[in-house]
Amino acid sequence: MKKKVRLGIIGAGRIGQIHATNVLQSPQAELVVVSDVYFDSEVQARLHSYGVETTDDYLTVLRREDVDAVLVCSSTDTHIDMISEAAANGKHVFCEKPVSLETAKTKMAIAKAEAQGIALQIGFNRRFDPNVQEAKAQLEQGRIGALHSLRIISRDPAPPPAEYVARSGGLFKDMAIHDLDMARYLTGKEVEEVYVRAACLVDPMFATHDDVDTATTVLTFTDGTFATIENSRRAVYGYDQRIELFGEKGMIQVGNQQESTVQISGEGHIESAKPQAFFLERYATSYRNELEQFLYAITFGGTVPCTGKDALVAEELADACRLSWKEKKPILFTARPNTSKG
Amino acid sequence: MKKKVRLGIIGAGRIGQIHATNVLQSPQAELVVVSDVYFDSEVQARLHSYGVETTDDYLTVLRREDVDAVLVCSSTDTHIDMISEAAANGKHVFCEKPVSLETAKTKMAIAKAEAQGIALQIGFNRRFDPNVQEAKAQLEQGRIGALHSLRIISRDPAPPPAEYVARSGGLFKDMAIHDLDMARYLTGKEVEEVYVRAACLVDPMFATHDDVDTATTVLTFTDGTFATIENSRRAVYGYDQRIELFGEKGMIQVGNQQESTVQISGEGHIESAKPQAFFLERYATSYRNELEQFLYAITFGGTVPCTGKDALVAEELADACRLSWKEKKPILFTARPNTSKG
Amino acid sequence: MKKKVRLGIIGAGRIGQIHATNVLQSPQAELVVVSDVYFDSEVQARLHSYGVETTDDYLTVLRREDVDAVLVCSSTDTHIDMISEAAANGKHVFCEKPVSLETAKTKMAIAKAEAQGIALQIGFNRRFDPNVQEAKAQLEQGRIGALHSLRIISRDPAPPPAEYVARSGGLFKDMAIHDLDMARYLTGKEVEEVYVRAACLVDPMFATHDDVDTATTVLTFTDGTFATIENSRRAVYGYDQRIELFGEKGMIQVGNQQESTVQISGEGHIESAKPQAFFLERYATSYRNELEQFLYAITFGGTVPCTGKDALVAEELADACRLSWKEKKPILFTARPNTSKG
Amino acid sequence: MKKKVRLGIIGAGRIGQIHATNVLQSPQAELVVVSDVYFDSEVQARLHSYGVETTDDYLTVLRREDVDAVLVCSSTDTHIDMISEAAANGKHVFCEKPVSLETAKTKMAIAKAEAQGIALQIGFNRRFDPNVQEAKAQLEQGRIGALHSLRIISRDPAPPPAEYVARSGGLFKDMAIHDLDMARYLTGKEVEEVYVRAACLVDPMFATHDDVDTATTVLTFTDGTFATIENSRRAVYGYDQRIELFGEKGMIQVGNQQESTVQISGEGHIESAKPQAFFLERYATSYRNELEQFLYAITFGGTVPCTGKDALVAEELADACRLSWKEKKPILFTARPNTSKG
Structure with a gap:
């Protein structure tokens, strides 16, 4: 049996919660830590009940030794920093769309991910x-x-x-x-x-x-x-x-x-x-599938199914x-x- | 080109009117006469405008020389008499369902039709x-x-x-x-x-x-x-x-x-x-088709598609x-x- | 009861036949004559069996005293001539689409119809x-x-x-x-x-x-x-x-x-x-309805439901x-x- | 926050696995132990990976101190014994249908459950x-x-x-x-x-x-x-x-x-x-819902939504x-x- 992928999630809003639930139910992954600047206390309590750590500092997520990959679910304007920092720390990244509002920045983030050899998958869930x-x-x-x-x-x-x-x-x-x-x-x-x-x-x-x-x-x-x-x-x-x-x-x-x-x-x-x-109901299965394929790609080294270039x-x-x-x-x-x- | 079948209709109620319209539109048939005990004046006028005669005496319909076949659309309790008289006069019969409310009478009507060699088709339109x-x-x-x-x-x-x-x-x-x-x-x-x-x-x-x-x-x-x-x-x-x-x-x-x-x-x-x-709309095509097949059977001598025995x-x-x-x-x-x- | 509208049809192709059948079934109209340059013999025989005259000269249709209105179902390149001649003879016109392939000509035809005060309805059947x-x-x-x-x-x-x-x-x-x-x-x-x-x-x-x-x-x-x-x-x-x-x-x-x-x-x-x-099946009812409204407009003098200007x-x-x-x-x-x- | 219900499952076949998955994903329950006479090794391994104990002896499930309720998913002929033993040990029971093939036995099982005051819910999932x-x-x-x-x-x-x-x-x-x-x-x-x-x-x-x-x-x-x-x-x-x-x-x-x-x-x-x-796909949500309502009933003391009497x-x-x-x-x-x- 392959070792589980150890995941961190940045952003515990609507979409972050979806991903958290799916990670918790996945036999391939372990949810180590979730960060959010303003945590909803109920969400936080539920994460704790599953043994997941929480923090308000995303940098601790990106720098932890026991995290293999991160799911970036924070607001769009933070994506570039997250990807850059994740790349610097050798963490694979699953990032929600769009990568950024300026294509020059998106190109830069893609370049950094490529330079560091990390996987970068974008959340075109459909x-x-x-x-x-x-x-x-x-x-x-x-x-x-x-x-x-x-x-x-x-x-x-x-x-x-x-x-x-x-x-x-x-x-x-x-x-x-x-x-x-x-x-x-x-x-x-x-x-x-x-x-x-x-x-x-x-x-x-x-x-x-x-x-x-x-x-x-x-x-x-x-x-x-x-x-x-x-x-x-x-x-x-x-x-x-x-x-x-x-x-x-x-x-x-x-x-x-x-x-x-x-x-x-x-x-x-x-x-x-x-x-x-809405999308949470209509694409519930899609969110599970995209996570599964991300985990598969970073475990077995294949290409992610939706790349930074696609984004x-x-x-x-x-x-x-x-x-x-x-x-x-x-x-x-x-x-x-x-x-x-x- | 085959000669047109000359038809009489007995009963000018809802179902009789449907059949009348279909006969008037059929290239295979000619509507000669329609009888009803209590004629609606508008219906009567419309028939006249197409050159169709009307009468309140069904016997004149059944005994006319220029009528080859009749469509019996009067109330159920009159069917047996109509079929018997039609058979006696050698007219083919298309009769609405049921033939009668007593199977003994239905059997008798079927026997008379068979004895006289007339076609007897029943209106199971569906x-x-x-x-x-x-x-x-x-x-x-x-x-x-x-x-x-x-x-x-x-x-x-x-x-x-x-x-x-x-x-x-x-x-x-x-x-x-x-x-x-x-x-x-x-x-x-x-x-x-x-x-x-x-x-x-x-x-x-x-x-x-x-x-x-x-x-x-x-x-x-x-x-x-x-x-x-x-x-x-x-x-x-x-x-x-x-x-x-x-x-x-x-x-x-x-x-x-x-x-x-x-x-x-x-x-x-x-x-x-x-x-x-209701049935007039839902089975409009069925009414046209059953008439067409009745006309075909009496023109070319085949079996009618829905017999007295079926009834x-x-x-x-x-x-x-x-x-x-x-x-x-x-x-x-x-x-x-x-x-x-x- | 209003007098029936006496109709002529120019063109006995696919669409002309549809209109002919509908006119024959209409209580508001009488089909007087149909013209076609190359008549299909079966179509011609069928028209004759309903007492409809046929001719290969459209001008006789447009000039007959006993024709109130014409349905123009001939090829597009003939429409302008038909409408002009019909207008000159005071016949109302129902014309298939398009009126012509040149808008200048279409404008001219509309102008002639208006000048002569004839109704001009276009066959946008849908x-x-x-x-x-x-x-x-x-x-x-x-x-x-x-x-x-x-x-x-x-x-x-x-x-x-x-x-x-x-x-x-x-x-x-x-x-x-x-x-x-x-x-x-x-x-x-x-x-x-x-x-x-x-x-x-x-x-x-x-x-x-x-x-x-x-x-x-x-x-x-x-x-x-x-x-x-x-x-x-x-x-x-x-x-x-x-x-x-x-x-x-x-x-x-x-x-x-x-x-x-x-x-x-x-x-x-x-x-x-x-x-x-195809359209003959899908829009069968539409063809009946547009004819009915054309007959209504020329009988009672209202506006036609689809004008030359629409065309x-x-x-x-x-x-x-x-x-x-x-x-x-x-x-x-x-x-x-x-x-x-x- | 209410304490989680500690559950045991008897029978790890197709339906037992469905329930196990649902229990593992439920925030209201904890899966303590699963028994089966012939365990599939892969199923067993997966349960172990979630920290669930396994055994081939259903009695250990029914007698453990740290089990509050059991889901009986073994073959029909074993249900009566399971319910009786569960009742004797004060464990609430969720039992698949039918309770037994003899109504006399089913009555007896219901009586025992009532006598011991345990909840007995039957798996009419639909x-x-x-x-x-x-x-x-x-x-x-x-x-x-x-x-x-x-x-x-x-x-x-x-x-x-x-x-x-x-x-x-x-x-x-x-x-x-x-x-x-x-x-x-x-x-x-x-x-x-x-x-x-x-x-x-x-x-x-x-x-x-x-x-x-x-x-x-x-x-x-x-x-x-x-x-x-x-x-x-x-x-x-x-x-x-x-x-x-x-x-x-x-x-x-x-x-x-x-x-x-x-x-x-x-x-x-x-x-x-x-x-x-088939039922696993069609009624996937039903299985989750019936478990949730069972957990609710035994947690808050209400009536189960589908009783032994219904069975x-x-x-x-x-x-x-x-x-x-x-x-x-x-x-x-x-x-x-x-x-x-x-």
């Missing part, structure tokens, strides 16, 4: 959704022949609070970035042009932060095929996460997961359950989207791995 | 539903291997008026008779035993007519497999007409046809449209169902074609 | 689909609040023959034109900008006619909201016709109509029926789409009714 | 399925008014091995018992009569064990309403677990959970995923079903809690 995996497998088995177009619907159930929006990097870098990554992941294609139409229709608050809440994006790939992405910060019926792959020999659709299988037929109509509320391209695409929105015109995308110095 | 046809074709092509069990859900949207109930012959002979016929038609099997549990749950009016409004029926076939039928006189969500065939290699389901394909996702749930309201067995099964309900015990069914003198 | 009508009604009743975005999927089951493509006016004017009209019809909004990405992915034949077979279109409306349209000349699974309206308080979806309600559960998966094959805007949008495809950039659309002299 | 819970909640809130009929479809994906069948107690006591319990649980009604038709259609092996593999059961409740249950030992398309509640004001349906939300539209038809394979009635119903099958007639059911001495 790649690990079993439904997405099934769709990708069917596509790669030629089930629908050559891919002609792709459509991604990605709508949140409700907007985040204003303070989150203020520091989020905006709809494209905070939210659409998942879909930009998904488009590359599913198709295996690179983007040549980005065209965006976006607006502030849900809440004027977004405009005050120079942001939008609704967007339609067209990606043109280098082979001349295209994808559309539709984003909204508020779908009152729940977390709307659908994908449609259309091709030569048919269509593959990934539907929403509903809250229950109960259906009620009444006098007016037939009712079925809404999509599951960088997604961030650059998000920048191009923003530019297209601002300038109201299509933006040629030359930052793609095959053409740029990356 | 046999002609394209969805049912598709299900039967799949079954017969071995798609689910040997059939293990069958389930039929058959619920009306709302109960008929008391005066109709009074003369209907009761739930089994008026309503479940369609499902009893469907069970034989789909499976090609004959029934050995009938077990019914029934109750008056929708409206006490039914009880005052010695009738029920809700029933569950188990049919055991001679090969030891079984079917269940669920009937209700009121499904508030619409006309519920579903079939489930379960077998060795899978399951075939026939679903409801919905009023529209529109789906609305709101704050509480996802809404889709109810099943189509007789269904009526006998309905009697057995009623007996099972009354006596609260399973009833051996010996009237089936293969065992009885029929 | 407007009359009961599912579309239900979606529009729900939208207008405020069911999803303010509309944020619209998506139209419109894919044909198989490409038309090369000779059809050669004279079709191209994907945008022949096929997407329905969707461009639908976007205006459903939303009640006018377009400000068009952006198209298109390619030849189904069959290189399209490229030889300077045409494409696959396209994604983004329409930006004057209020800053947007719509996307996805077209393909070949969806192997059938005629894919879906609509999604997303708004403040929810989502309205119009789904495909399937060939049957039969579902088969087998060892590998659950199978359900494909969408109905003109759709044609101008199709031109803008083509330009966007060719120039690979967004095209400002200034031809809209509210801004142009139209 | 009661705890969130979909079932939602359906029951809707029913109880009056969503469909008075309940008229109930239908339960319960089909296994594949038959168990012959040695399992030999000791299983037969289809009714081993498999249908879940559905018999479900009928009582959902409706809150007691059964008055049982009627069964059953056959050996899947595998003749069942007949050699005096058993059947296919059955249709009609339960008549004391209020005159009824339920049907359809069982099969083999549905090639997966674990078929559906419920339909029909009532005065509508219908509630509980559908299957599918393996994925992926749908593929191809040339022949549209494919969607099969139901989840007894279900076993008596299973006996009545078998009798009905054997004697081919309806069986009056007088063993129900309200009429029997129980």
